[in-house]
Amino acid sequence: MPAHILVVEDEPAIQALIAANLERAGHVVLRALDAETGLRLVNEALPDLILLDWMLPGMSGIDLARRLRANERTRSVPIIMLTARSEEQDKVRGLETGADDYVTKPFSPRELQARINAVLRRRAPQMTEDPVEVGGLRIDPASHRVSAGGQPVNLGPTEFRLLHFLMTHRERVHSRPQLLDQVWGDHVFVEERTVDVHIRRLRSALEATGHDALIQTVRGSGYRFSAMPAA
Amino acid sequence: MPAHILVVEDEPAIQALIAANLERAGHVVLRALDAETGLRLVNEALPDLILLDWMLPGMSGIDLARRLRANERTRSVPIIMLTARSEEQDKVRGLETGADDYVTKPFSPRELQARINAVLRRRAPQMTEDPVEVGGLRIDPASHRVSAGGQPVNLGPTEFRLLHFLMTHRERVHSRPQLLDQVWGDHVFVEERTVDVHIRRLRSALEATGHDALIQTVRGSGYRFSAMPAA
DNA sequence: CCGGCCGGTGACAATATTGTGACAGCCCCG
DNA sequence: CGGGGCTGTCACAATATTGTCACCGGCCGG
Numbered sequence: 001m002p003a004h005i006l007v008v009e010d011e012p013a014i015q016a017l018i019a020a021n022l023e024r025a026g027h028v029v030l031r032a033l034d035a036e037t038g039l040r041l042v043n044e045a046l047p048d049l050i051l052l053d054w055m056l057p058g059m060s061g062i063d064l065a066r067r068l069r070a071n072e073r074t075r076s077v078p079i080i081m082l083t084a085r086s087e088e089q090d091k092v093r094g095l096e097t098g099a100d101d102y103v104t105k106p107f108s109p110r111e112l113q114a115r116i117n118a119v120l121r122r123r124a125p126q127m128t129e130d131p132v133e134v135g136g137l138r139i140d141p142a143s144h145r146v147s148a149g150g151q152p153v154n155l156g157p158t159e160f161r162l163l164h165f166l167m168t169h170r171e172r173v174h175s176r177p178q179l180l181d182q183v184w185g186d187h188v189f190v191e192e193r194t195v196d197v198h199i200r201r202l203r204s205a206l207e208a209t210g211h212d213a214l215i216q217t218v219r220g221s222g223y224r225f226s227a228m229p230a231a
Numbered sequence: 232m233p234a235h236i237l238v239v240e241d242e243p244a245i246q247a248l249i250a251a252n253l254e255r256a257g258h259v260v261l262r263a264l265d266a267e268t269g270l271r272l273v274n275e276a277l278p279d280l281i282l283l284d285w286m287l288p289g290m291s292g293i294d295l296a297r298r299l300r301a302n303e304r305t306r307s308v309p310i311i312m313l314t315a316r317s318e319e320q321d322k323v324r325g326l327e328t329g330a331d332d333y334v335t336k337p338f339s340p341r342e343l344q345a346r347i348n349a350v351l352r353r354r355a356p357q358m359t360e361d362p363v364e365v366g367g368l369r370i371d372p373a374s375h376r377v378s379a380g381g382q383p384v385n386l387g388p389t390e391f392r393l394l395h396f397l398m399t400h401r402e403r404v405h406s407r408p409q410l411l412d413q414v415w416g417d418h419v420f421v422e423e424r425t426v427d428v429h430i431r432r433l434r435s436a437l438e439a440t441g442h443d444a445l446i447q448t449v450r451g452s453g454y455r456f457s458a459m460p461a462a
Numbered sequence: 463c464c465g466g467c468c469g470g471t472g473a474c475a476a477t478a479t480t481g482t483g484a485c486a487g488c489c490c491c492g
Numbered sequence: 493c494g495g496g497g498c499t500g501t502c503a504c505a506a507t508a509t510t511g512t513c514a515c516c517g518g519c520c521g522g
Binding site for chain 3: 496498502503505507508514519521
């Protein structure tokens with residue numbers, strides 16, 4: 001699975017080494033020598049993964065990570081931090097800023113590749129582009145459109161992803177942590193109850209046509225999308 | 232609720248990632264790269280929880296678990312098994328060994344944290360996602376649904392767990408203390424008679440279709456789920 | 463036939479969990 | 493630089509679930 005990977009590393013030699021390895025593995029590599037350039041590249045086109053050096057001239061890697069996490073659009077891009085330090089405290093700080101994983105220099109190409117695969121594998125397992133329709137409710141990922149009983153429905157990006165996930169995994173309860181992992185991303189830190197709020201917004205958007213009944217609450221467990229009426 | 236957690240994992244990278252995440256959550260982490268070291272650490276000081284990789288060099292995770300379970304002093308320390316997806320079919324074997332829960336790799340930090348919290352609260356985990364059907368009564372953990380003779384049945388969380396346990400351990404008498412351990416969790420302090428109340432609620436929910444007869448009272452001993460009519 | 467157990471029930475008050483409305487921060491688009 | 497659209501969090505309201513009791517009624521051994 002070829003991926004677009006952004007490498008933000010100020011030491012040209014190391015950057016070249018990493019890039020060569022990644023390209024040999026079939027990935028497309030974007031390069032940045034500093035955080036500012038990295039940020040610009042991310043805004044131009046979202047990569048599938050970012051390798052980010054901890055220490056950078058100017059804006060540090062941590063600052064960049066924090067900044068990316070603060071923005072809704074870039075929030076879900078996985079980040080692997082590269083660092084020379086190996087102190088636990090730094091790792092904790094790195095994870096707090098939202099890094100998905102952490103690789104300490106020096107590292108072997110094989111290890112890096114393994115980490116990259118692990119992170120890529122963990123995110124969005126099977127997002128299909130095929131439209132799905134259940135009980136008159138239709139969602140089309142390709143055109144990013146939703147209609148309920150013929151009527152178009154307007155949803156925000158998060159509610160769209162939430163509905164899409166639920167519709168492609170119906171007849172099964174999803175706990176709040178699971179929904180956060182699958183819809184928000186596993187490195188995003190938000191309150192569990194945020195799920196409730198979005199479920200509510202989704203329901204009120206579907207209320208007009210009565211399709212809100214498809215989203216059922218399972219007390220003590222989570223939520224479920226089901227064509228069958230709640231028991 | 233900071234806890235002392237022992238992580239037995241042979242891959243240093245994964246161990247570090249887990250440890251960092253746990254520390255961020257405020258836990259104290261003890262590390263072991265192999266089962267022997269883990270065993271030594273446990274003997275020095277009992278942790279509150281053990282995260283144990285299934286595959287380890289030398290003594291395997293399952294051997295260590297068995298060994299801990301055999302020892303009086305270490306028997307009650309909760310264990311969460313870490314397994315790769317390919318070993319997933321072994322999960323039943325793992326639970327039989329006495330693991331309190333299992334988590335398949337790759338896992339998200341949030342998911343792991345959720346499992347850890349559940350185990351530390353000593354909540355009895357549900358062991359299987361497979362639906363069970365007996366005499367027209369069907370329970371499906373994945374969708375969290377129950378139907379009796381085609382009719383949907385509404386149950387509270389506790390009654391659901393109770394029914395699930397009974398249906399997966401049928402044709403056997405369970406005493407009230409046993410049911411409390413298995414369904415409520417082993418540290419919970421509740422009146423024994425509470426079981427009676429929930430049995431009653433379960434029965435009245437199944438009464439409409441006559442499936443309440445499947446839950447039999449064994450005077451002086453406890454309750455039994457049986458497809459055969461009471462003797 | 464008579465207590466003494468044991469399980470069945472209905473009612474309750476305490477809790478736990480989920481639904482809602484309001485709000486402040488952010489980003490993007492004029 | 494102002495407005496609108498989204499988001500994540502709260503505090504609070506609305507419900508659902510739970511654990512206990514007290515009270516009954518049946519079964520059993522004496």
